[in-house]
Amino acid sequence: MSIYVGNLSYEVTQEHLNQTFAEYGTVKRVQLPTDRETGSLRGFAFVEMGTEAEEAAAIEALNGAEWMGRDLKVNKAKPREERGGSGGGGNWSNNNRSSRRY
16 A cells, blocks of 8 residues: 655655655655656655555654645555546537537
């Protein structure tokens, strides 16, 4: 299981997160997602700890704590939901003018 860490400073690095979470146990992995188009940090991360007890200790200590000028949101990460095919929103197109009233 992983920990979700939200409301992060855009200046944060993996090393910052490693150092902070290592105070509560073994850090197995840190993921800092970036925006696909810009490459900028997205303001959240996922941290995987060695044991559930270490995760619980980190969550309890850091949730709501001020860090790097921001109040952290730290909790158990929810499983990633599968995204459907097109993600479309219906059959709207510019050519479908017959259903419009002016």
